[in-house]
Amino acid sequence: MQSVWALSPNQIVISEPSATIAYTDGQCIDIDLMYSVSNGYTALNGLGLLIHYDSDFFSNPSLVYTKSGVIGPYFDDEAVSDDDGDTKTDKTISIAWYDHSTNWPGESLPITLCTLRLTSKNDLSIGDQTILHITSTSTHLGYGFESDPITVTIGDSDQGPVVSQPIADIVVNEDAMPQSIELTPVFTDIDNDDSEIIKSILSNSNPALISAMISNNLLLISFLENQSGNGGITINAISNGKQISDTFTITVNAIDDPPIIANAIHDITSNEDDPSQAIDLSTVFSDIDSSLTHSIESNSNASLISASINQDTLTIEFLANQNGNADITIKAESNGQSISDTFSISVTAVDDPPTLASAIQDISANEDDPSQTID
Known part of the structure; x- marks a missing residue:
């Protein structure tokens, strides 16, 4: 069967931070002592505390803040009667709050009871560690006390990024x-x-x-x-x-890049009845991530130029005895994206020599035949 004491509420003191790092160059460390109650009651008659510390580790202890109504602080040697069980702690700080009207602390919890300031000594080494203990000298009637130890470690003065x-x-x-x-x-x-x-x-x-x-x-x-x-x-x-x-x-x-014109087709100037020309379209268009399909998108003068594509070769044929101008547009397409290149063709007229359309037939005649006319 549990005792009445085991079921009693606790007055609780915790530190902020609960563990901290000090440096060997006499650094001041501020530790807040926070107060709360396990049952949330804010109308009690007070609390008395003893803070136990090692004087070989810290010097110049002080309280830089205390909640109003404090009694103390008193700095003393640790006595046998209030020993915290740690052989390294030898000094104590005693503080207390009392309210005879039983209305302490009279405000929403948690609250800051005090801020403890300690200065680390200069003869400590990196990795040295000490523990502060908090015990109670008095609690509200029927209440227990609860507090965790506070660990302080000496660290490198240069913490690094x-x-x-x-x-x-x-x-x-x-x-x-x-x-x-x-x-x-x-x-x-x-x-x-x-x-x-x-x-x-x-x-x-x-x-x-x-x-x-x-x-x-x-x-x-x-x-x-x-x-x-x-x-x-x-x-x-x-x-x-x-x-x-x-x-x-x-x-x-990855994004599907559209085809581009790598080398535009140059305009062509030729003479009437010139031989056909071939253009390699694989050097005209480029697509870094897909193969291309070429087609003739338009021919503005089909009576002057005949254009065809076989694989990647564009063939331009000049129709017989024709001259003038034409624009040819070639499309390159891949994965639904396309680009076109248009070039011009100019065919210059050439003065054709006369040709024998119908040969004059040989004539056989008799002496004194009448004259003949040939168209």
Whole structure:
């Protein structure tokens, strides 16, 4: 059967932070002691506390804030009667709050009871650790007391940079516009100006896809033309000789590029009845990610020019005894996307020599025959 004490509510004191890091150069540490009650009651008659600490670890303890109505603080050696069970703690700070009208603390919980300030000693080493304990000297009638120990560790005075805002992964389509990322908020260092942290590109896993450079804390990312795939960029940050890096990924989605005119067909000038000409269309149009189909989109003068395509070869034939001008438009198509190229043909008239249309037949006649007329 549980005791009445086991069922009693607790007055609770917790610290903010519950664990912290001090440095070896006499750094001041502020720790807030927060008060609450397990049953939420705000009308009690008070609370008395003892804060136990190691004087080989800390000097100059003080309370820089206390809730109104405090009794103390009193600084003393730890007595056998109020020992916290830790052989390393040898000093105590005693404080208390009492309200005979039983209306303490009289406000919504949790509240800050006090702010404890401790100064770490200069002869400590990195990794040294101490624990502060909080015990009660008095509680409200029928209430227990609950508090967790506070751990303080001596750390390196130069904490080094950390990643405060990791760079988000990037997803874009092929041939996207360049992007810029401000690097100042990405890294931070408690003992250095963030803008003074030196950033560099540690690695680029796919330089055939992505171009990256840093200028004045600005990361500039360019996407190489007609490229798709994945890549990773790692940014390195150095502060006071210590460094850290942040890696993010870039995904470039493939987009079907339309065909383009690589080498436009030159205009043609020829003479009447010139021989036919062949044009290689594989050098005229280009599509980086698809094969092309060529067709004759228009011929403005079919009585002058005959045009045909066989595979990738355009054949131009000049119709006999014809001269004038024509425009030919050739279309290249792939995956429903197309482009056209138009060129002009000028056929110059040529003065044709006379031809024998009908030969004069041989004549046989007798002496003194009458004269003959030939058209």
